[in-house]
Amino acid sequence: MAAPPGDGPADLPRVYRLPGVYAPQGDTALLLANLAREELRAGARSLDLCTGTGVVAVASALRGTRATAVDISRAAVTTARLNALRHRCRVRLFRGDLEAPVAHERFDLITVNPPYVPSEDPALPARGPRRAWDAGTDGRLLLDRVCARVPRLLTSSGTLLVVQSSLSGVTATLDGLRRAGLRARVADRRAQPFGPVMASREDWFAARGLVPPGTRTEDLVVIRASRA
Structure with a gap:
C-alpha cells in the first residue's frame, strides 16, 4: 500500500512511497x-540512476526533458511509475543494476543519488531496506562504479550531478570523475545532523577515523561534472 502523499521533507515534491523504498531526504x-539551476533545453535526454521514488526523474520530466530512470528495486x-502518473509526466523506467539497462544510450543530464553510507558489511546488501544506503566499509562501492562507468553515457555537452556524504570520500569522487575525462567540482554543500542510520553508527565512524569522536553531523555534497 502506498504511503500518503508528502512523505519526506516539506520542501520536496509530493510523492507516494511503497514500503521498502528509500524516502526522499536531505540529499534528495x-x-x-x-x-x-541547470539549463535544460526542451527535449533534452535525462537519466536518473538509483531513482528510488522517482522524484528527481519526475522533476526533470516536468522541465521538459525526455526522462529515463533506473533502479535495482x-x-x-x-x-x-506511480509518481510519474501522479504528476502527469512521462518517465521511461527500467529495473536494473546502475546504468546497465541503458549502457548504449547517451544523455544530456545524468543525476545519481547512490547508496553511500559506510557499513561494517564490506559487501552490498542483496535485499532489504539497507540496500538503499549501505555501500561497503568506505561507502564507495557504488560511487566508484559511478565514476568509472557513468561518464561514458554523457553526450559531448552532458552534465552529471552526484550527491553523497562527506564521509564517503568527496576527493575520491572528484579524482575518479577527472580520470574519466570530466571536469568535476563541488557544486553545493550542506551540513545536516545524522539521521537514524548514521546516528546508530556514530561510534563505528569515529573508530574508523571517518569523523572525530562525538561528531553527529555530516556534509551532504553535490558534485557537478561535465565534458572538458
Whole structure:
C-alpha cells in the first residue's frame, strides 16, 4: 500500500512511497536544488540512476526533458511509475543494476543519488531496506562504479550531478570523475545532523577515523561534472 502523499521533507515534491523504498531526504532535496539551476533545453535526454521514488526523474520530466530512470528495486520502479502518473509526466523506467539497462544510450543530464553510507558489511546488501544506503566499509562501492562507468553515457555537452556524504570520500569522487575525462567540482554543500542510520553508527565512524569522536553531523555534497 502506498504511503500518503508528502512523505519526506516539506520542501520536496509530493510523492507516494511503497514500503521498502528509500524516502526522499536531505540529499534528495539538495540534488533537486542543483537540478533546478541547470539549463535544460526542451527535449533534452535525462537519466536518473538509483531513482528510488522517482522524484528527481519526475522533476526533470516536468522541465521538459525526455526522462529515463533506473533502479535495482522492483518496488522502487513501481513507486516511480506511480509518481510519474501522479504528476502527469512521462518517465521511461527500467529495473536494473546502475546504468546497465541503458549502457548504449547517451544523455544530456545524468543525476545519481547512490547508496553511500559506510557499513561494517564490506559487501552490498542483496535485499532489504539497507540496500538503499549501505555501500561497503568506505561507502564507495557504488560511487566508484559511478565514476568509472557513468561518464561514458554523457553526450559531448552532458552534465552529471552526484550527491553523497562527506564521509564517503568527496576527493575520491572528484579524482575518479577527472580520470574519466570530466571536469568535476563541488557544486553545493550542506551540513545536516545524522539521521537514524548514521546516528546508530556514530561510534563505528569515529573508530574508523571517518569523523572525530562525538561528531553527529555530516556534509551532504553535490558534485557537478561535465565534458572538458
